[in-house]
Amino acid sequence: MHATKGDRLVVHGRTVGHHDHVVEIIEVMGTNGDPPYRVRAEDGHEAIVSPGPDCVVRHGKTGEVDPGR
Numbered sequence: 001m002h003a004t005k006g007d008r009l010v011v012h013g014r015t016v017g018h019h020d021h022v023v024e025i026i027e028v029m030g031t032n033g034d035p036p037y038r039v040r041a042e043d044g045h046e047a048i049v050s051p052g053p054d055c056v057v058r059h060g061k062t063g064e065v066d067p068g069r
Contacts (some may be wrong), residue, residue, distance in 0.1 A: 001034070001035060001051055001055070001057060002032065002033035002050055003025050003028060003033050003035075003037060003057045003059075004025070004028060004041050004059070004060070005025060005026060005027060005028060005052055006024070006025065006026070006058050007024075007025045007034060007057050007058060007060050008022050008023070008024055008041040008058040008060075009022070009023050009024075009037065009039055009049070009051060009055055009056075009058075009060070010022050010055060010056050010057075010058060011051070011054060011055050012054045012055070012056075013062060014054055019032070021041075022042075022058075023039040023040060023041050023042075023047075023049075024040050025037045025038070025039055025040060025057075026038050026040050026046070029048065034058065035049070035050045035051055036049060036050045036058070037049055037050075037051070
């Protein structure tokens with residue numbers, strides 16, 4: 001999984017009733033776009049995440065989804 005600042009990280013809901021959660025990547029802390037990422041949710045909450053297999057990246061300019069590598 002590779003991302004740049006400004007991309008969106010989509011965390012898919014894993015159980016019935018839990019919807020997808022989208023956060024903005026505000027800092028890439030790994031090398032060459034690799035995790036971990038500092039992210040910000042719509043409510044302003046910030047966290048550092050190392051995305052798992054239930055996450056995809058929506059790249060800022062293309063809008064494409066990176067299924068991971």
